Amino acid sequence: MKRFLLLAWLCLAPLAARADDxxxxxxxxxxxxxxxxxxxxxxxxxxxxxxxxxxxxxxxxxxxxxxxxxxxxxxxxxxxxxxxxxxxxxxxxxxxxxxxxxxxxxxxxxxxxxxxHAVSLIKTRSQPMLILPVFWQDGRLMLWEDENPWREAWDQVSGSGTELMPVVVPLGDIADVAGMSAEKAISGDNDIIRKMADRYHAGGDAVVAIAVASGPQDDPLARLAMQIIRMAPGGDVAVRNLDVLRSANEDDAALMAKATAAVLRELRLAWKAETAVEPIAPRDIDVMALVSSLADWQALEKVLQQEPRIGKIVTVAFGAGYVRGSLTVTGNIEKLQQALVAQGYLLTLGENGYEIRKP
Missing domain, CATH: 3.10.28 (Endonuclease I-creI)
Structure with a gap:
């Protein structure tokens, strides 16, 4: 009887309205x-x-x-x-x-x-992106040091709660210092960097943001030469170089803030280009969600409701360890798969349709 009532609730309950977030x-x-x-x-x-x-x-x-x-x-x-x-x-x-x-x-x-207006849009909030701000000046490489102005600038934007692509900067506590150094960060060792990301529940990309004071001897911060090394959880690496020049009457803190904003802009543009939903005609796909409990299904359903590529969600059967139904999907399936990975789910095509599950 309990199973029947649960099945009836899943099939007949109206789809919750997507709350403004x-x-x-x-x-x-x-x-x-x-x-x-x-x-x-x-x-x-x-x-x-x-x-x-x-x-x-x-x-x-x-x-x-x-x-x-x-x-x-x-x-x-x-x-x-x-x-x-x-x-x-x-x-x-x-x-x-x-x-x-x-x-x-x-x-x-x-x-x-x-x-x-057929605009490609991004609605899915990505998992937090880890930022490791490495600074080089006068032959000295810095990460956790108090005199690292680059990390101080990144601390001001860490933990953003309103952006679709939030970033997190490590605290630099004893565990951080023991597990990561500036040298290890720029080495690009994905295993070490992912351990740091896991510690801060940053399931998105990890970024080593290197800033080099490249100005003349009398004003080394007149120019910042930056290299952005972006590492995906799967190991793919992308590198981007940027330069930022000091403006007239601009102090060091303002320069660092401007450089931080420039890096964030590049990261967000790249992320948006990867996750934007194309205006493609919607179609239905059969899906089986592999879940172990009602709470797991409710968590997944919330993610699906907030995903802009997904319109109608239809549940047709509930069994031990699964929920079977269909999704009305707009846009590229590969982009939907990437968006769900960012939320901690895998969407794969099997013999009997698509499956959604935790990794």
């Missing part, structure tokens, strides 16, 4: 607007905050080429995508409004807009 929320959004009156300044500031926040959401979820092809939207158009907003802080004068806002967008409205 942090990917569609932007906070804080700073605004500073002057107009003919305080009321007009606030109205314009709210419109500006919504536009800035919408641009941020699009930048998270799409690739630059697709964004450039989107139509220009009015303030009223963008307001139609807003689920709600709240004021974090504000100051007003007779003609000025200065504030900080949180803006939340309707997930359904934004995704519909992007799909109507």
């Amino acid at each position: 942090a990917s569609f929320t932007v906070s804080p959004v700073a605004v500073d607007v002057t107009a003919e009156s305080a009321a007009a300044a606030k109205e314009q500031a709210i419109a500006q905050a919504q536009r800035d926040a919408f641009d941020t959401v699009l930048a998270r979820m799409t690739i630059p080429e697709d964004r450039a092809a989107l139509p220009q939207l009015t303030d009223d158009d963008i307001s139609g995508f807003v689920q709600n907003f709240e004021v974090i802080s504000e100051k007003t004068s007779p003609v000025r409004y200065v504030g900080s806002l949180t803006v939340r967008f309707s997930q359904a409205a934004v995704l519909t807009f992007l799909r109507e």
Whole structure:
């Protein structure tokens, strides 16, 4: 009887609506607007905050080429995508409004807009990416040292909770120092680096970000020559070189922050290009999920519901160790497989259709 009730619940319960998540929320959004009156300044500031926040959401979820092809939207158009907003802080004068806002967008409205314009999109949040910031200056290689300004800059972005591609930087505690050195990091030993990634539950790529102070003797940080070594869990390696120059009146901390942003931009562009969903006609595939408990199935179902390549989820049978059904899939199957790997699942094709399971 219990098994029958469980089967009935799985088959007949309505598919839960996909909840709006942090990917569609932007906070804080700073605004500073002057107009003919305080009321007009606030109205314009709210419109500006919504536009800035919408641009941020699009930048998270799409690739630059697709964004450039989107139509220009009015303030009223963008307001139609807003689920709600709240004021974090504000100051007003007779003609000025200065504030900080949180803006939340309707997930359904934004995704519909992007799909109507055939935009490749990224909705799946990747597993955290480990960053090992190695710094070289005056013949000295540094990783955990307190005087490593490169690691200090990366500490400021570690553990991002709102990006689709979060990054994590090790704490540099006793265990980290014992298990990893700057020399080991730049050696590219994937086994050693994966152990460090596992310690921080960083299941995504591991990146050794090497920054070399390459400026003249009187200002070594006038130029940072950077090499980004990106290692996938399976062992594939990609290398990218970047240069960042110090701007006029830019101090060391600002230079390091600019260099960190440049590396993150390159990493996110590469990740988005790999995970973007192509606008391909949807089709149904038969799937058997290999799970050991109801809790395991619910965890997998949540991942499937949040995956933009998957539309309708149909459950037709529940048995000991499996759930059988079908998925309506849009886009390239290989890209779906990559996205599920990033969430800790394998999608493989067998004799009787596709199977989904933990590695």
